[in-house]
Amino acid sequence: MNSDAIPPRVRMENITKSYGAVQSLRGVTLEVAPGEVLGLVGDNGAGKSTVSKVLAGAVIPDSGRIEIDGEPVRFEDPGDARKHRIEMVYQDLSLCDTVDVAGNLFFGREPMRRMLGIPMLDHAKMHHDAREMLDGLGIRIPSTRLDVENLSGGQRQAIAISRAVSFDPKVLIMDEPTAALAVAEVEAVLELVQTISRRGVSVILISHRLQDLFLVCDRISVMYEGQNVADRKIGETNLEEIVDLIVGRKFKARSARALAEN
Numbered sequence: 001m002n003s004d005a006i007p008p009r010v011r012m013e014n015i016t017k018s019y020g021a022v023q024s025l026r027g028v029t030l031e032v033a034p035g036e037v038l039g040l041v042g043d044n045g046a047g048k049s050t051v052s053k054v055l056a057g058a059v060i061p062d063s064g065r066i067e068i069d070g071e072p073v074r075f076e077d078p079g080d081a082r083k084h085r086i087e088m089v090y091q092d093l094s095l096c097d098t099v100d101v102a103g104n105l106f107f108g109r110e111p112m113r114r115m116l117g118i119p120m121l122d123h124a125k126m127h128h129d130a131r132e133m134l135d136g137l138g139i140r141i142p143s144t145r146l147d148v149e150n151l152s153g154g155q156r157q158a159i160a161i162s163r164a165v166s167f168d169p170k171v172l173i174m175d176e177p178t179a180a181l182a183v184a185e186v187e188a189v190l191e192l193v194q195t196i197s198r199r200g201v202s203v204i205l206i207s208h209r210l211q212d213l214f215l216v217c218d219r220i221s222v223m224y225e226g227q228n229v230a231d232r233k234i235g236e237t238n239l240e241e242i243v244d245l246i247v248g249r250k251f252k253a254r255s256a257r258a259l260a261e262n
């Protein structure tokens with residue numbers, strides 16, 4: 001390799017992971033450049049969530065190699081990944097429903113102040129900082145004092161993404177962020193993805209909504225039964241080809257079986 005070449009932000013090589021007899025990942029290789037938005041697609045069970053969790057430190061792979069900016073890393077837990085500035089927004093969002101917006105954004109690291117020497121939660125600062133954080137990302141939520149359970153799906157998604165962004169990630173993984181949203185809300189989340197990537201953050205976006213990926217991604221990687229089967233620059237592919245790549249082999253296998261049976 002040319003010594004001047006900038007290494008990819010993330011390089012995952014030959015990652016394998018089995019759960020008992022189920023081979024979830026059969027040697028996945030994945031690269032993301034700084035500031036790139038990578039769409040990760042594949043049928044249910046293809047291994048998208050598992051490979052993402054490996055990168056986020058939530059799943060320990062059986063074998064394989066991960067490099068961040070050219071340096072080999074080993075993650076034992078999400079804290080390790082966070083130290084390397086990798087954040088993931090999980091499909092279930094992991095928010096506390098009965099806690100307000102600001103409380104969710106700062107959960108576990110709430111700003112404190114001392115009153116008569118006693119440490120107290122600094123509510124004013126927390127709400128002020130929460131408002132700044134949301135405004136900076138162009139997120140419209142009327143009050144940071146609303147409990148998260150009272151927000152719409154899109155607003156909840158935006159809170160989970162903001163929380164992840166507040167850790168100043170180099171890589172942000174989002175697992176199906178638009179799956180359960182109304183059209184207008186999908187647009188807001190996609191705008192948020194663009195805002196984040198413009199800051200230089202590499203984004204890995206898992207989505208079944210292929211039309212969304214064509215709006216925001218630079219590249220799409222297709223997984224099939226625990227492997228990557230194709231990688232396409234967005235300008236060099238189209239929806240039809242991606243659909244074929246996602247289901248293709250299965251259809252081919254089916255038609256081959258049908259032919260053999262007839």
Ligand SMILES: Nc1ncnc2c1ncn2[C@@H]1O[C@H](COP(=O)(O)OP(=O)(O)O)[C@@H](O)[C@H]1O
Nearest residue numbers: 019022024042043044045046047048049050051
């Ligand atoms: N914790 C787990 N225990 C057992 N099997 C799992 C676990 N996580 C994932 N799998 C299996 O691994 C395969 C890939 O799953 P997953 O990564 O969730 O796929 P995707 O996100 O592409 O739908 C599936 O067959 C799934 O059932």
Ligand SMILES: [Mg+2]
Nearest residue numbers: 048049050175
């Ligand atoms: Mg999944």
